[in-house]
């Protein structure tokens with residue numbers, strides 16, 4: 390029987406070698422957008438298009454664009470139009486290398502670090518880049534968790550100088566987490582840890598046929614799990630120093646939280662609650678794809694398939 394070779398995830402060095410020119414990156418984006426190799430007009434869908442090389446290749450320009458030859462259309466379009474790479478003056482190389490660095494940083498990487506590593510002009514540009522990559526990592530339709538699932542909640546950030554402790558606590562962000570043993574992680578920024586809120590998280594997270602659900606002693610859980618899941622609920626009581634009883638423990642979700650916090654506290658000093666959901670999506674994505682050899686390719690594909698996120702959408706609205 391042939392020995393099964395486990396494909397190794399692509400390394401940063403491989404990414405830097407494989408994608409060392411704009412043309413290589415743009416070819417790759419085209420492969421993702423048009424897997425059958427036939428480039429189609431982004432306006433009318435016609436296959437009768439012509440690649441036009443740009444005359445003077447400035448640093449910020451894509452090396453080529455397309456011209457639709459349909460006489461009723463005649464539009465020019467870029468292979469990145471309609472993707473998250475659009476509206477960006479950054480070279481695609483910077484995007485590709487940023488994706489590699491983010492995927493490889495177990496605790497996440499700050500925009501300031503990425504700016505230094507990749508020689509990006511401004512902090513704001515680097516920040517916007519990281520958030521668009523995070524946006525692509527969001528699971529649109531997450532699969533419910535089954536088997537044995539650990540659920541817990543944690544608090545992130547929140548120290549407000551000059552305010553009393555009572556108020557400072559209110560500024561903390563609540564993150565609900567669930568992990569299927571040997572499976573996927575789910576992290577959500579929730580407004581509070583009240584029964585109704587936790588109940589909403591539980592219902593959106595657990596598969597109806599989940600075997601067992603493990604939590605700590607928090608009083609809200611039995612009610613939050615409700616009649617549907619409460620018969621499969623097992624608790625460890627941290628208050629009396631109990632962390633493991635047989636296989637009943639919440640250690641897996643707690644270690645995911647601790648990794649998240651080391652990243653959030655260490656890398657993202659001024660974390661706004663408004664953007665927390667995107668940081669959580671990044672952590673979740675990295676965790677859930679940790680042994681996926683095609684994670685780099687899949688991430689580029691996601692960026693090609695998510696519609697452009699405007700800077701205004703990222704920065705407007707309340708700082709909730």
Ligand SMILES: [Zn+2]
Nearest residue numbers: 430433457462
């Ligand atoms: Zn056209």
